[in-house]
Amino acid sequence: MPQLSLHSPLGPLTLSEEDGAIISLDWGWGRDQTETPLLSQACSWLDTWFDDPAAQGAFPLAMAPFGTAYQKKVWAALCAIPVGQTVTYGALAAQLGGSPQSIGQAVGRNPIPILIPCHRVVSLQGLGGYSGDGGVDDKAWLLTLEGADFPGKN
Known part of the structure; x- marks a missing residue:
């Protein structure tokens, strides 16, 4: 590979x-x-x-070897969140069906972070989690780079 x-x-x-x-x-x-x-x-x-986080790019992404049908549905929805915007786990759950926890689990299993922008999903009380090496610090950095407002932003 x-x-x-x-x-x-x-x-x-x-x-x-x-x-x-x-x-x-x-x-x-x-x-x-x-x-x-x-x-x-x-x-x-x-x-x-x-x-320049507004830069456009499209690449073939293969999620086939990974994830359930539900996870793939969540990952596809992540790709529709515009640069500089966020959505809560609860709002995404209401849109796709399921619970905020199931959204969080699917987001946490995203095999292609940044390209599938899982960092744009936040909780009502704060950032939630992030599986990058720097955890929520990386998530906050990515959201700040994009100019997004998010819970707990300084």
Whole structure:
């Protein structure tokens, strides 16, 4: 499986590709570095996005090997949340069916964070959780980068 890493403001990130689609984004530097056109394009876009979160980019994302039908439904809904905006776990649950907890579980299992913007889902009382290496600090940083208002923002 080809992987390509990049330096980012959040630390090293590694993208993985399978069958012509991005299948994961992980914190840390990948062991194997294989430059493919898709991985190069995605890394380049991420570099641009960290400077300008309004930058547009679309990549084939493969969620097929991961997740339940419900989780995939949640992940698709995350992609519809505009840059600089947030939605609560409860509002997303009302929209998709399920509970805020089931939304939180699906969001926490997102295999392609940032590209599938799970950082845009917050709780009523605060940020909620985040599975990136820096936890909620990374989530707050990403939301601040996008200019979003969120509970607990300074």
